[in-house]
Amino acid sequence: MLNLDALKVDSRAEVGATDYVFTVRVDDAPDPCCPQPLVRNGNKPVAYRDLPMHGRHVTIRVERQRYLCRSCGKTRYVAVPHMNETNMMTQRLVEYIITRSMETQFTALSRELGVDEGTVRRIFRRFAKVQLERLNIETPEVMGIDEIHMLSRYRGVITNVKERTLVDLLETRNKPAIIKYLSELKNKERVQVVAMDMWNPYRDAVREILPKARIVVDKFHVVRMANEGMERIRKELRLTLPTKTRLQLKDDRWILLRNKEDLPAFKRMIAETWFDRFPDLKSGYDAKEAFRAIWTAATADEARDRYDKWLDGLDETCQAAFADLITAMCNWREEIFAYFDLRVTNAYTEAINGIARIVNRAGRGYSFEVLRAKMLLNYANHRMVWGGGMAIRRKLGITLPLALGVPYWKLQHPEKMKLHQPRILDENWLSDF
DSSP states (O other): OOOOTTOEEEEEEEETTTEEEEEEEOOOOOOOSSSSOEEEEEEEEEEEEEEEETTEEEEEEEEEEEEEETTTOOEEEOOOTTEETTTTEEHHHHHHHHHHHTTSOHHHHHHHHTOOHHHHHHHHHHHHHHHHHHOOOOOOSEEEEEEEEETTEEEEEEEETTTTEEEEEESOOSHHHHHHHHHTOTTGGGOOEEEEOSOHHHHHHHHHHOTTSEEEEOHHHHHHHHHHHHHHHHHHHHTTSOHHHHHHHHHTHHHHHSOGGGOOHHHHHHHHHHHHHOHHHHHHHHHHHHHHHHTTOSSHHHHHHHHHHHHHTOOHHHHHHTHHHHHHHHHTHHHHHTHHHHOOOOHHHHHHHHHHHHHHHHTTTOOHHHHHHHHHHHHTTEEEEEETTEEEEEEOSOOOSSOOOOOOOOOSSGGGOOBOOOOOOOHHHHTTO
C-alpha cells in the first residue's frame, strides 16, 4: 500500500477529509552491543510525514520498539527504514521537496505536503548550499554584464553569452563589486568579449581587470534611444494640440514606434496622415528609421559612414530630440561599432533578467540567497536551446546529483540532444538532510 517494503502496515485510518494515518511496524531488532541479548523495554510512538496519497496528506505512525541491554544498561531503538530522522519524514518526501522546491513556492509546497514551511526552507537551503559548493562554472569566452532591480536594490547579472548560461548573480552591481568579482575569476584570460549596456562603472571595471577583452555595447540599448528621441518629438507636439487630437496621437504612438517594414498597409496610411499634418513628426520618424538602417551595415567602416551621414542630415528639431543618443554615440563610439566586428548582443542576459523577475514575483518573500540559488541551480551549466517555439535547458559539462524538475519539450530532432534526465539522489548523501 505504501510501497515501502521494509514496513508492515497494520492499519489505515482516514482523519477527516484531508489526511490518512498509517500504523506500521518494523520486525527487525537492533544488533546487540554486548554479548548478552537485548530485551524488549516498551514502545515509543513516532510519526513521520510521507508523500500525499489520493490528494490527502499522509502520516506514518510507527510504534518503535525499545530495547534494553542488561550488560551495559543502554537503551536502543529499532532503526526505521526509508525514514529521514532529521526531518521526521520519509526519504522519498525529502527528495520530492528538493525537486519541487526548485520551481515551486515554499508556501505552496508546504500546503501541498502538509509540512511546515520552515522545514521546506531548511531542506532547500541545505541542498542549495551543497550544490552551490559543487557547482563548477567555466569562465566564459563571451561574457554578458547587466543589472536587475530586485528586493529593493540593483543586483549584478553575469552570463555566458556564447553558451547562453547564467554565470552568477551579484548582491550589488556597483563598480567595487564588479571589480572584486572579475578579479576572483579563474582563467580570466579566457574572456575575449564583454557585452554590456552603456554604464561607465562596467566599462571601467572591465578595462581595469580584463584589459585584453573587447567591450561591445548591446545594440538594442542604442536603437532604443532612437525610439526615445522619436517619442520626445511626439510628446512635445502633443502639448500644442487640442484634446481630441492629442488623445488620437497618444493612441497611435505604437504605430510610430514600430519598424516601418512591420507596419501593415492601413497603419502606414495612418502614419502618413500624421506626417502630412506635422512635418516635424515625419522628420523624427525618418531619423529613427534611418538610424535603425545603420545596423544593417556589413562592416564597421560602413556603419561609421552611415552614422556620420545620418548625423549630418539631422535638422535642428531632430538634433535636440536625439541629443542623448548623439552624446552616447560620441562617448561609446568604439564599443558601439565593435558590434559590427563581433556580432554579439546582450539579449540572453536580458532574457535571464526576465526569468529572474518571474521567479522573484512567484516567490514573494524570497531572500537574495534563495533567489540566487534557484537561478544558479536552474540556469548555470544549463544551456537554453530553442526549438518548436519553446525553450529547454541542456546540461553542459557537469552532472548534478538531482534533476532540477524543469519541464522540457520535444524538439524536431530530439535524438541529437543530450537532455537532462531526472535521477535519484544518492541515499547516503541525502541522509545529511
